[in-house]
Amino acid sequence: MAPHAGASLDIPALLGALTLEEKAALLDGADFWRTQSVERLGIPSVTVTDGPHGLRKQAGEADHLALNDSVPATCFPPAAGLASSWDPELLTRIGVALGRECRAAEVAVLLGPGVNMKRSPLCGRNFEYFSEDPLLAGELGAALVDGVQSQGVGTSLKHFAANNQETDRMTVSADVDERTLREIYFPAFERIVTRSQPWTVMCAYNRINGTYASEDPWLLTGVLRDEWGFQGLVVSDWGAVDRRDAGVAAGLDLEMPSSGGAGTRVILDAVHAGTLSEKDVDRAATRVLELLNRALPALRPGQTFDAGAHHALAREAAAASAVLLKNDGILPLARTGGPIAVIGEFARTPRFQGTGSSQVNPTRVDTALDALRDALDGTREVLFAPGFTIPAASPSASTSNSTAASTAASTSTAASTSTSAAASTSTSAGGPSDDASAAVGAGAAGASGGGGDADADAGDPGLIAEAVRAAAGAEVAVVFLGLPPADESEGYDRTHLDLPSHQIALLHAVADANPRVVVVLSNGSVVTVTPWQERAGAVLEGWLLGQAGGTATADLLLGTATPVGRLAETIPVRYEDNPTIGAFPGEHGHVRYGEGLLIGYRWYDAHRLPVAYPFGHGLSYTSFAYDDLAVTVDGRRVRVTLTVTNTGARPGTEVVQVYVTDPEAGVYRPEQELRGFARLTLPPGQSEAVTVTLDDRAFAYWHPTLRRWTVEGGAFGIRVGASSRDIRLETTIELPGDDLTTPLTPEATMDAWLTHPAAGAWLRERLGDVLVEVMFFDPTNGQMMRAIPLRRLSRFPGFPITEPQVEEAAARFS
Ligand code: BGC
Numbered sequence: 115m116a117p118h119a120g121a122s123l124d125i126p127a128l129l130g131a132l133t134l135e136e137k138a139a140l141l142d143g144a145d146f147w148r149t150q151s152v153e154r155l156g157i158p159s160v161t162v163t164d165g166p167h168g169l170r171k172q173a174g175e176a177d178h179l180a181l182n183d184s185v186p187a188t189c190f191p192p193a194a195g196l197a198s199s200w201d202p203e204l205l206t207r208i209g210v211a212l213g214r215e216c217r218a219a220e221v222a223v224l225l226g227p228g229v230n231m232k233r234s235p236l237c238g239r240n241f242e243y244f245s246e247d248p249l250l251a252g253e254l255g256a257a258l259v260d261g262v263q264s265q266g267v268g269t270s271l272k273h274f275a276a277n278n279q280e281t282d283r284m285t286v287s288a289d290v291d292e293r294t295l296r297e298i299y300f301p302a303f304e305r306i307v308t309r310s311q312p313w314t315v316m317c318a319y320n321r322i323n324g325t326y327a328s329e330d331p332w333l334l335t336g337v338l339r340d341e342w343g344f345q346g347l348v349v350s351d352w353g354a355v356d357r358r359d360a361g362v363a364a365g366l367d368l369e370m371p372s373s374g375g376a377g378t379r380v381i382l383d384a385v386h387a388g389t390l391s392e393k394d395v396d397r398a399a400t401r402v403l404e405l406l407n408r409a410l411p412a413l414r415p416g417q418t419f420d421a422g423a424h425h426a427l428a429r430e431a432a433a434a435s436a437v438l439l440k441n442d443g444i445l446p447l448a449r450t451g452g453p454i455a456v457i458g459e460f461a462r463t464p465r466f467q468g469t470g471s472s473q474v475n476p477t478r479v480d481t482a483l484d485a486l487r488d489a490l491d492g493t494r495e496v497l498f499a500p501g502f503t504i505p506a507a508s509p510s511a512s513t514s515n516s517t518a519a520s521t522a523a524s525t526s527t528a529a530s531t532s533t534s535a536a537a538s539t540s541t542s543a544g545g546p547s548d549d550a551s552a553a554v555g556a557g558a559a560g561a562s563g564g565g566g567d568a569d570a571d572a573g574d575p576g577l578i579a580e581a582v583r584a585a586a587g588a589e590v591a592v593v594f595l596g597l598p599p600a601d602e603s604e605g606y607d608r609t610h611l612d613l614p615s616h617q618i619a620l621l622h623a624v625a626d627a628n629p630r631v632v633v634v635l636s637n638g639s640v641v642t643v644t645p646w647q648e649r650a651g652a653v654l655e656g657w658l659l660g661q662a663g664g665t666a667t668a669d670l671l672l673g674t675a676t677p678v679g680r681l682a683e684t685i686p687v688r689y690e691d692n693p694t695i696g697a698f699p700g701e702h703g704h705v706r707y708g709e710g711l712l713i714g715y716r717w718y719d720a721h722r723l724p725v726a727y728p729f730g731h732g733l734s735y736t737s738f739a740y741d742d743l744a745v746t747v748d749g750r751r752v753r754v755t756l757t758v759t760n761t762g763a764r765p766g767t768e769v770v771q772v773y774v775t776d777p778e779a780g781v782y783r784p785e786q787e788l789r790g791f792a793r794l795t796l797p798p799g800q801s802e803a804v805t806v807t808l809d810d811r812a813f814a815y816w817h818p819t820l821r822r823w824t825v826e827g828g829a830f831g832i833r834v835g836a837s838s839r840d841i842r843l844e845t846t847i848e849l850p851g852d853d854l855t856t857p858l859t860p861e862a863t864m865d866a867w868l869t870h871p872a873a874g875a876w877l878r879e880r881l882g883d884v885l886v887e888v889m890f891f892d893p894t895n896g897q898m899m900r901a902i903p904l905r906r907l908s909r910f911p912g913f914p915i916t917e918p919q920v921e922e923a924a925a926r927f928s
Contacts, residue, residue, distance in 0.1 A: 166226020168474030209261015241638025246714025252305030266412030268313030446673025452589030470604025573616025596636030736762030827851020
């Protein structure tokens, strides 16, 4: 039954009119993408669709892994790219565009954004996630949600929570302590829920400390609703339901896709058996009806969107997403001069998005090769040599594969047509739009071990020789390197961080022929650069840049656009340096988050490890100076102000990052944590004042015993920099703290009893000052004695306080 725009459902009346069977049925999908309707009561069904960086509404046979084509939609850069923009305002504009495309396709909810942390650089789905830092992911995710929802279309914040790997994603237990959950894995969700109220939250497939996210009342109700005030509906990830009745009781409202009635039967049986209350069913049904009421006003046929304007926005976003890692001055390229050799198949067959459920069928695709030729329009000759072929997915990865053109991986055949073509004249045969039958890899849900082997396809000496000839005859070589599509996908994790070795061999050969080399990277998750980057004068990390990535890349190379991107994740020197080594992807159904709080830069900082490029790094075509740091403290609200000056010759955008340190903490705290940032664009020579305001959460940690956020009074460091390792200004502030006294129990140590203001006095009175000094402050044994729980001491022969007296005192003083 189709939705009616403007219609509003009378929920209390409907709840009275619906039978238990109908209410239970509402908690199941109608098919892959639609909710159930109840014709007799005029309850329509609505459509939800992936997400997150473009719309993937399937026109024909539905599935959730991009097996079948979807209607054309704008493919914006995936989150790995967008995160590097550090630009919430841009994310909101993209959200608005996505919302409009949803309306045009009559879609009620866009399934995204995904804000899981990049715990390991090997996670196959890192291209879909924003960052290793929860503040950055939360700020950007909230901005995107605001944009989409401003159009009367919902979002689905996913995957809640601790879904940080693809291996065994449907069953693995993420074993992680609460403080780490609260400080690292939850805050992005918390920020978005509390600030932007996504219409839906999607629960993760995995278990957390043994309990499926889909049936965890602490997670779905205690934390999400009771603590954060979530008002919307919780939907399962596609196939995440294990025990449907436990899910309803825990707060999982809607099961997707349709269970074909199996879930409904389990719910009804449980209600009849008295193990599930009908109230729980009513509550979940109410949320489904509320979702319909939110969605109906925008669902009108005949709405359109401006594909040209959205493509232009995708181009702007792509330019903002690329990160200039290094530049010895070779960039930007002049518009006049000798030939430019463009080398690498990615230049004409771009890899601009990842594989799996987020795969969009783009409205069009720009290639960097065409864009450079168009932009230079004969003022500089552009030679091309593919240099290598982009392999199709390995057989193990392609058991249920996509055939969409949208990933734009080239088949070997398409690419190798250039082998015999003269380097100076080869045109873009086999470009993305020609490539509709290219078999590319999409991991099936739960599939594992399909990760591409970087060396699976050997380099082609003929292609390398052709590239060398092109480079030798050119003034500069721009080499497009990157990961083949099968190397990173939903459904399985990567096994290493390296570019294919034949691509590195190509780079060496090209650099031997012409030392003026620029490298442009296409990869959704981090790759090692240390083994080869000294061969390049400049490296532009392009991530996956969406459908307009080609033109945006040309804009950046030619200086039409200035690089503004900053790394949202650290690029380590070596795979072996990463925080999860030895504890990823786990074993026997468990993955231990043994590194605790220390993911990303928190880890590299704690271990004093050199990194290839630090979190927050990114160059511009200009330079910036930081001056006049001033900090004002009002209670625990801290205003950080400074002046930023563009000291170069070109306009540019700087991202000022504010990190907080807590050098005097009574618990372990990471060396520094990002707590705020600001972005500003300045013409050459201009200065501007910047203010970043921090609230008390910026200084708090999750107290494991008190089980709340607490600020420990004392000194905090404020660091302001251009990256986590380029701190330009620094100061210290003093803040008042919370009362951190924990309740006394008989098991508390003597030390805790003695330092407790009231209990300490009582103990000294009972024991006498002399005994206290001799027993507990003796230089040799005192520390050992103070570490003994008072109850145990009370059982020692001759101790002057009895166990019942300890218990009575604990009750009195706690
Ligand atoms: C993914 C979700 C996606 C859903 C629907 C799942 O396999 O984990 O991110 O939204 O499928 O396609």
